[in-house]
Amino acid sequence: LERLLNAENELRDFTLEGFPAIQHLGNVLFLVHLLAYLASITGNAVIITITCADSRLHTPMYFFLSIFSFFECCFISAVIPKLLVIFLFGRQTITSLACFIQAFVFLFLGAAGSLLIAVMSVDRYMAICKPLHYPTIMNLKTCFLLVTACCVLAFTFIAGLIITVSQLSFCGPNIIPHFFCDIGALIHLSCSDTRSAEMVAFVIALCVLLTSLLITIIAYSNIVVTIVRLPSARERQKAFSTCSSHLIVLSMMYGSCVFIYVKPKQRNRLDSNKEAALVNTVVTPLLNPVVYTLRNKQVHQALRETMCRMKISK
Template sequence: MAEGNLTTVVEFILLGFSNLPNFQSFLFCIFLIIYMSILIGNGLIILLTRVSRVLHTPMYFFLGNFSFLEICYTSVTLPNMLTNLWTHERNISFLACAIQLCFLLLLGGTECLLLAVMAYDRYMAICKPLYYPIIMNHKVCVQLVVGSWTTGIPVMIGQTYQIFSLPFCDSNELNHVFCDIPPLLKLACSDTSVVQLSVYVVAMLFGMIPFILIIRSYVEIIITILKLPSNAGKQKAFSTCSSHLIVVVLFFGSAIITYSRPKSKNSGGTGKMLSLFYTIVTPMFNPMIYSLRNKDVIDALKKILPK
């Protein structure tokens, strides 16, 4: 019976902003501008970390990879959203929805791990400065990045398979802007308690544990900074960490709230806004947060602009 139900659902309908029919063109322009700013801003960060020798350090190596991740992350959802707003066709096939969710989970998990790696890098630079060049060598940095990208692949593929193995028999309308776990679980017409439990376990592994490690790193960092004798040293140390900490709060804050109640019946509008926040708003502000608050990035930008 479950197999029969699965075969009947050949596509989903992403309701998105269908409740705002008079604002479709306006929303298309807004999201297009946001997407272009994400591509240009993060692309510029990648370029700067490649061509500027001043930025050939572990911190900017991770930042360049993080900017590339942000481009990939937003490209999973934004092009499809723009297409839906432009054509007013909100259909997405069963397979395309599964692929979109799989990449969304995979890249989201990678972002959590990479943010934890960046916090560890700052911890080593500030709390263990004498060991920093030895421990955070190029080989270790590459291994940390590769580990962040590949660790979640089997887990996220399994999570996606588990969700799309559920029978969807009542409706195929997703009250969301892209395929995500909370709206999909609402459409399932069978018991989802096991799936919800696995969602919480995966969220703990790839969300809460990295978040706790980040908090622990920054506790140690703050304690070390407060012990510095000069105010100039304290200010410089805080400036190198504040940008990363802002991104952590924006991303984890909205993501934790969204996935803390995966089958809430009263979070349709709120869920859309929160999901847009951690999938679109944070990647958009990422280049501005890191460039406006970082003297090295600004200096590198000034050197490359005349060329």
């Protein structure tokens, strides 16, 4: 009987708070975020298309970049469309099932993307610091195995976390102080003991983010050492320019993620999490296509040739 009463009291719907202080600017915010969303989708879609269409880009680096771009498209599509609906129509309600699905997809793609960035850093390290061994080590089979490993690890971690949080009781307030179903905000709403769920979330965030960050730092540190030893000043300047651009985007992504998730108590600083999450879901995906490939001369050439072929075919 007690279980039945608890089941009846369980929340079926949640309400996403969004940004109540600026909700009166809904139409303007809708337009800004829609343009950013379309630009991110377009930029990442161009990367995927060009990589598949041009045989010169069938290399490990561009293979990883195309997979990363696909992750980015799915990552922002898990969050931004609902945010647009909130801005335009004010529809803030989301079912508990949809909420947990959104949380899983968002975290899974975020974790897989973070691990993939570490793989991409190792790939660049091998290409620059171990050029003689690079073709034999980073073959197609190795690339597929590395991407599969990223997905399997991310799925295992995030599925375990979502299952742990879904077993909590939600019988009190149903307003999520966020613009999407963030795991920390969900834990905060639970009316049961959340210490185990908070610890699981903290450990997973620590393992995924800090391990990926550490691998990336080690790889780029070795790359920088190798670049410094280059004889040509022009080559050093070009390499440093590319690395600095990558590191700017990486610092924004890792900084926002560490700020949001790597803390033992998920109840702390929920309000400030929204601003950090906006950087992670709007700004960084918008910059990634520009930094990683659209500034690349090889990609520019492939894009021009593809457009020329399209014009000729018409």
